[in-house]
Amino acid sequence: MTHGAFDLSGLKRPTPAPAAPPAGGAAGGTPTTGAYTVPVSDEAGFQAVVEASMTAPVVMVFTSPSRMPASADYGRDVASVVEGYDGRFLAALVDADQAPALASALQVQQVPTTYVLLDGRPAMQPIPGVVSTEELQALFQQLGQQLTMQGITARHQPRHAAAEDGEEGADPRYAAAEEALVSGDIDSAVAEYQKLVDGNPADTEAARGLAMAKVLQRTQGVDAAAARAAAENADDLHAQIMAADLDLLDGRVEEAFARLVDTVARTAGDERTKAREHLISLFEAVGNDDQRVLTARRNLASALF
Numbered sequence: 001m002t003h004g005a006f007d008l009s010g011l012k013r014p015t016p017a018p019a020a021p022p023a024g025g026a027a028g029g030t031p032t033t034g035a036y037t038v039p040v041s042d043e044a045g046f047q048a049v050v051e052a053s054m055t056a057p058v059v060m061v062f063t064s065p066s067r068m069p070a071s072a073d074y075g076r077d078v079a080s081v082v083e084g085y086d087g088r089f090l091a092a093l094v095d096a097d098q099a100p101a102l103a104s105a106l107q108v109q110q111v112p113t114t115y116v117l118l119d120g121r122p123a124m125q126p127i128p129g130v131v132s133t134e135e136l137q138a139l140f141q142q143l144g145q146q147l148t149m150q151g152i153t154a155r156h157q158p159r160h161a162a163a164e165d166g167e168e169g170a171d172p173r174y175a176a177a178e179e180a181l182v183s184g185d186i187d188s189a190v191a192e193y194q195k196l197v198d199g200n201p202a203d204t205e206a207a208r209g210l211a212m213a214k215v216l217q218r219t220q221g222v223d224a225a226a227a228r229a230a231a232e233n234a235d236d237l238h239a240q241i242m243a244a245d246l247d248l249l250d251g252r253v254e255e256a257f258a259r260l261v262d263t264v265a266r267t268a269g270d271e272r273t274k275a276r277e278h279l280i281s282l283f284e285a286v287g288n289d290d291q292r293v294l295t296a297r298r299n300l301a302s303a304l305f
Helices: 043-052 069-081 100-105 131-150 172-183 186-199 203-217 224-232 237-249 253-268 269-286 291-304
Strands: 037-040 058-063 091-095 113-118
Touching: 037 043, 037 069, 043 058, 043 091, 043 100, 069 091, 113 172, 113 224, 131 172, 131 186, 131 203, 131 291, 172 186, 172 203, 186 203, 203 237, 203 269, 224 237, 237 253, 237 269, 253 291, 269 291
Parallel strands: 037 091, 058 091
Antiparallel strands: 058 113
């Protein structure tokens, strides 16, 4: 994540907001209800969600139901995905027609545009246009993993009672592994995820957590600068593998994949097998349904055949 992609320091720091939704409803069918969804149509509502981002990330979507009805549909899609994370994120849906000053402050060039706020500032580059539900899920999954690795595990409180009784909370099966990650005990996190995978090989979330924890385990104590310098030697397989791990942790997913695809293309025999197997392990860490993984798999097939 890259904090401060846009400078929000000129905005007034809000006072803590109550648990109720921010002031101002949304128009054009944009959802105004949801345990973790709030409408924003004025500065007070914006300040409230900026304050909420001091606790956990806020996914802010600018829409224009009057000028582009499809953007409101997209806002609903984002909110639906966010609701599935049980407070890990908060969806803030901004009607740019009702709040043009907010759109101007964040330099919104088109609708829809999606921001992720953390600590009152954008945590990554804005996402213009419509993103598929699958890509949104992959993005939030990766962001959640990165936050956990940084020890950021707080959740938003629900804005109101869930619409359905008996709604499930966070899965407690992963608690021990996540707590180990937060405490910096990577070896224990690997062991906990391994237990889950051994008990249920079909548990894709545990498998993904195990793969990412192993990346952390391999890179513990590594001098990143020295490792990247060593990777300038394209023929050093170990250096390419380590650099790919570091690329992944830095959020440069495509670069990590491309590095190993190129290594597979250049090598043969045992070295090619090792590079391919390591690349597949990184696919699992990111998520096999991620579009970047699907693209890299095609590139890998071309490199092999």
